[in-house]
Amino acid sequence: MKKEILRKCENDRDDCPVKDVLNRVGDKWSMLTVIMLSDHGTLRFNELHGLIDGISQRMLTVTLKTLEADGLLERKMYPQIPPKVEYTLTTLGESLVPPLMTLYDWANAHMPAIKAARERYGRVTLAAS
Amino acid sequence: MKKEILRKCENDRDDCPVKDVLNRVGDKWSMLTVIMLSDHGTLRFNELHGLIDGISQRMLTVTLKTLEADGLLERKMYPQIPPKVEYTLTTLGESLVPPLMTLYDWANAHMPAIKAARERYGRVTLAAS
DNA sequence: CTGGATCCTAAGGGATACTG
DNA sequence: CAGTATCCCTTAGGATCCAG
Numbered sequence: 001m002k003k004e005i006l007r008k009c010e011n012d013r014d015d016c017p018v019k020d021v022l023n024r025v026g027d028k029w030s031m032l033t034v035i036m037l038s039d040h041g042t043l044r045f046n047e048l049h050g051l052i053d054g055i056s057q058r059m060l061t062v063t064l065k066t067l068e069a070d071g072l073l074e075r076k077m078y079p080q081i082p083p084k085v086e087y088t089l090t091t092l093g094e095s096l097v098p099p100l101m102t103l104y105d106w107a108n109a110h111m112p113a114i115k116a117a118r119e120r121y122g123r124v125t126l127a128a129s
Numbered sequence: 130m131k132k133e134i135l136r137k138c139e140n141d142r143d144d145c146p147v148k149d150v151l152n153r154v155g156d157k158w159s160m161l162t163v164i165m166l167s168d169h170g171t172l173r174f175n176e177l178h179g180l181i182d183g184i185s186q187r188m189l190t191v192t193l194k195t196l197e198a199d200g201l202l203e204r205k206m207y208p209q210i211p212p213k214v215e216y217t218l219t220t221l222g223e224s225l226v227p228p229l230m231t232l233y234d235w236a237n238a239h240m241p242a243i244k245a246a247r248e249r250y251g252r253v254t255l256a257a258s
Numbered sequence: 259c260t261g262g263a264t265c266c267t268a269a270g271g272g273a274t275a276c277t278g
Numbered sequence: 279c280a281g282t283a284t285c286c287c288t289t290a291g292g293a294t295c296c297a298g
Contacts, residue, residue, distance in 0.1 A: 017233075017236040017237050017240040018160075018161070018164075018233055018236055019161075020236070020240070020243075021232065021233075021235070021236035021240070022154065022155060022160055022232070022236075023155070023157075025151065025154060025155055025232065026151060026152070026154055026155010026156060027155060027270085028152075028270080028271080029271095031147075031151055032147070032148075035147075044279085044280090045279070045280050045281075046279065046280075049280095056271070056272055056273075057273095057280085057281075057282095058271075058272075058273090058281095058282090058283095059270090059271060059272080060281095061280085061281060061282080062271090068250070069246065069247055069250040069251075070243050070246055070247060071242060071243060071245070071246025071247075071249075071250075072243075072246075077280095081278085081279085082278095082279040082280080083278080083279050083280050083281080084279070084280085085279080085280060085281085092239060092242050092243070092246070095235070095239065096235060096239075098231075099228075099231040099232045099234070099235040100232075102227075102228040102231045102232075103150065103151070103154065103228045103229075103231075103232060104146075104147055104150075105228070106150070106224070106225060106228040107146040107147055107149065107150035107151075108146050110221060110224065110225075111146040111149070111150070113200060113221050114149075114199050114200060114201075114221070116200070117198065117199055117200025117201075117221070118198055118199060118200075120200075121197070121198040121200075122198075156290085157290080157291080158291095173259085173260090174259070174260055174261075175259065175260080185291070185292050185293075186260090186261075186292095186293095187261090187262090187263095187291075187292070187293085188290090188291060188292080189261095190260085190261060190262080191290095191291085206260090210259085210298080211259040211260080211298095212259050212260050212261080212298080213259075213260085214259085214260060214261085
């Protein structure tokens with residue numbers, strides 16, 4: 001019982017950093033985008049589109065804008081034709097990667113246990129019928 | 130350029146542990162619930178309802194079921210009237226807390242920078258008009 | 259007290275077509 | 279190439295009422 005993990009955060013509606021960040025971490029494409037940029041360094045729009053499997057053009061645009069607004073990545077635009085835009089993680093963005101990796105490692109390490117639990121759970125409810 | 134963070138995970142649709150776990154981490158109430166249970170140990174339904182500010186009865190039920198199905202918490206029911214049900218993190222659930230805390234710490238540490246970035250971003254687009 | 263069952267809306271997000 | 283603009287469907291999730 002360590003207590004106090006969530007100090008005064010519990011009752012905050014808006015300015016709870018946990019909710020806020022978890023919100024961003026949780027959305028479908030943001031963290032995948034961050035990881036891709038961390039893996040490959042600087043990437044252009046279409047390179048990201050190719051790397052992040054399944055993302056739509058629209059969502060890539062939205063995701064990139066949000067991450068840029070949060071200061072996690074930098075957008076460098078070359079005013080030429082055809083256009084060329086490069087995205088790179090900022091220092092702030094890079095700093096997110098290690099915490100993300102601990103989560104990633106946890107996921108890899110415990111996924112078997114979770115899958116097993118899910119099947120067990122499924123069989124239980126099934127057996128009851 | 131560390132490469133290979135996302136090894137062969139990029140193109141997987143379903144069995145990508147990152148997507149799967151991030152999906153759970155990202156939903157509105159799961160991690161808050163886990164943290165509450167980590168903070169307080171064993172809790173009853175209504176205690177959780179009181180602690181997690183703003184959660185609806187329905188979502189608490191859904192969240193608890195999902196977490197139970199994933200093997201992250203254990204549900205102990207006392208067949209009495211009125212009913213009494215206790216929820217406790219499993220070992221697996223407890224193991225999620227440290228990775229979660231690194232994320233929480235990151236959030237606390239960098240929230241000012243993110244807020245600043247958001248305001249800067251807002252002012253930029255404003256200045257353009 | 260601990261939920262289950264419904265209803266309903268707001269947001270997330272895909273597909274497609276168009277543009278500088 | 280790098281988006282923007284629409285349309286539309288699906289899902290998350292709140293409110294409410296009911297039940298053992």
